[in-house]
Every structure is written in structure tokens, then in C-alpha cells.
Amino acid sequence: MLVNLCDTHVHTLFSRHAYSTVEEDVRAAAERGLELVGITDHYSAMISSEIRPLEYQHLFNFRAIPRQWMGVKVLRGAEADIVDLEGHLFGHGLTFDRMLTGDVWVTPFSLEEQALKDVDYAIASVHGRDFTRDATPAQVTEMYVRALAHPKVLMLGHIGRTGLPYELVPVVRAARELGKVLEVNEHSFDFGKPGDGRRVATMGRCRALAEACAEAGVMIAVNTDAHISCEIGHFEHSLAMLEEIHFPPELVATRSAEAFIGCVERGVGALED
Numbered sequence: 001m002l003v004n005l006c007d008t009h010v011h012t013l014f015s016r017h018a019y020s021t022v023e024e025d026v027r028a029a030a031e032r033g034l035e036l037v038g039i040t041d042h043y044s045a046m047i048s049s050e051i052r053p054l055e056y057q058h059l060f061n062f063r064a065i066p067r068q069w070m071g072v073k074v075l076r077g078a079e080a081d082i083v084d085l086e087g088h089l090f091g092h093g094l095t096f097d098r099m100l101t102g103d104v105w106v107t108p109f110s111l112e113e114q115a116l117k118d119v120d121y122a123i124a125s126v127h128g129r130d131f132t133r134d135a136t137p138a139q140v141t142e143m144y145v146r147a148l149a150h151p152k153v154l155m156l157g158h159i160g161r162t163g164l165p166y167e168l169v170p171v172v173r174a175a176r177e178l179g180k181v182l183e184v185n186e187h188s189f190d191f192g193k194p195g196d197g198r199r200v201a202t203m204g205r206c207r208a209l210a211e212a213c214a215e216a217g218v219m220i221a222v223n224t225d226a227h228i229s230c231e232i233g234h235f236e237h238s239l240a241m242l243e244e245i246h247f248p249p250e251l252v253a254t255r256s257a258e259a260f261i262g263c264v265e266r267g268v269g270a271l272e273d
């Protein structure tokens with residue numbers, strides 16, 4: 001039996017189209033018996049049509065959230081959009097000279113650096129796909145490899161569900177070389193309607209990804225991508241698929257808080273207080 005005691009991709013009200021608070025998410029994790037939850041709100045154009053530091057201030061004050069709350073270890077994360085075929089993250093290259101108070105800073109700062117400075121890890125995902133319209137599988141592969149190499153990125157989010165054509169082997173190899181993680185996302189299994197082509201294709205891609213990770217010895221994170229607290233800790237479809245393919249338990253990064261924190265420390269860096 002595979003166990004999964006961490007949910008390292010969950011959203012709160014700060015994602016705009018999610019419906020629970022940080023406290024509700026942590027309580028749900030505690031009630032489900034999880035050891036660790038990672039709060040990963042969208043860092044993305046989905047938050048606001050205006051790109052300015054004010055819109056992302058929920059990423060600037062993580063220290064207000066207890067590290068240990070209701071018996072659950074709480075990690076600070078963000079789900080950052082990949083925004084171009086070079087694998088850059090949202091806000092890349094944008095600088096600002098006014099912080100939240102409106103005071104002018106002596107040196108302009110980068111939104112990307114400011115937003116990701118205090119996260120323990122980021123998940124890199126593609127949501128807006130317009131920029132990938134004419135991309136070849138080789139270009140998408142390169143984009144994923146570069147995004148994974150970002151120092152704050154620990155994992156690629158839901159690449160099975162995103163559905164962009166890419167080459168599995170180079171992405172898995174890059175994850176292994178960089179000490180990073182690939183995600184099996186529970187939400188991918190209720191995507192589209194049961195039996196429709198989209199869902200079947202998504203499930204096939206998730207399975208192929210897990211099989212490639214098992215073969216190459218790459219860690220996976222099994223996450224819900226919950227947009228409301230009652231979804232937290234429900235990994236049933238993902239775990240059933242992993243059982244079916246006899247996925248090695250020691251490659252599940254989210255099997256325990258200790259295992260996941262080890263992955264963060266190896267892939268991104270030591271956790272701060």
C-alpha cells in the first residue's frame with residue numbers, strides 16, 4: 001500500500017478562483033492525518049490583469065504563517081506560470097521601483113525575484129497556452145527542462161494534464177540530474193468527463209510519466225491541486241494508478257514530511273525558519 005502524507009500543491013483564496021483560507025486548508029490537512037501541507041497559490045496572470053507587486057503581496061509575508069500548525073508542517077510555496085518557450089516564469093524581466101507602501105526603492109527590484117524570494121519551493125506550470133501554439137515537442141521539452149533548472153522550482157506541475165506534446169525521456173533525465181521532482185496531480189483524473197477522449201489521454205500521459213519516473217529513479221509528488229479545503233488529502237485515483245504500475249514507494253517524495261523536506265533541501269535549498 002502506498003502512503004502519501006503530504007499535499008504539496010494546494011490553493012487558497014489568494015488564487016482568486018479557490019475558496020478556502022490557509023487556516024481551513026491546514027485544518028483539512030490535519031483532519032486527513034497529513035504530516036505536511038504546501039500552500040502554493042498561483043503566481044500568474046490569473047491573479048490580476050494588472051501586473052504589479054501589490055497583486056502578489058500574499059507571497060511577501062509568509063513568516064506570518066506558523067511553520068507547525070494544528071500538528072501539520074506548513075510549507076510556503078507558489079505555483080508559478082511558465083510564460084514562454086525559454087521556460088521563464090511569470091514576471092520574468094519585469095522590474096518595479098515602488099513596493100506596497102508606494103515608497104520608491106533606491107534600486108528597482110524584479111517582480112519574479114521578490115515574489116519567489118521567500119518561498120520554500122515553486123511549482124512551474126503552464127496555464128495560458130497561447131505562446132505554445134506553434135511549438136514543436138522538442139521546444140516544449142526544452143521549455144520544461146529550463147523551467148526545472150530555475151533555482152526556486154522544485155517540480156513541474158501537472159504536465160500530464162496540460163497536454164502539451166513533449167519528450168518524456170529528456171524531461172525525466174533533467175529531473176534526475178537536477179534533483180527535482182515531477183508531479184502526479186489528482187485533479188488530472190477528474191479532468192473532462194468520464195470516458196471522454198481528453199480524460200483518457202490525460203490519464204495515459206500521467207501513467208506514462210509515472211512509469212518513466214519509476215524506471216529512471218526520479219521522485220514524484222502526489223498532490224491534489226485542491227482549490228477548496230475538502231479536496232485536500234484525497235489522492236485516491238493517483239494512488240490507485242501508482243499501485244497498478246507497482247510504483248516504488250521510496251520514489252514518492254510526498255510519502256512523509258521527512259521525505260518531502262529532504263527533496264526541498266536537495267532541490268532548492270535549506271528551509272528557513
Ligand SMILES: [Zn+2]
Pocket residue numbers: 011015017042227
Ligand atoms: Zn487554479
Ligand SMILES: [Zn+2]
Pocket residue numbers: 009011079225
Ligand atoms: Zn494548482
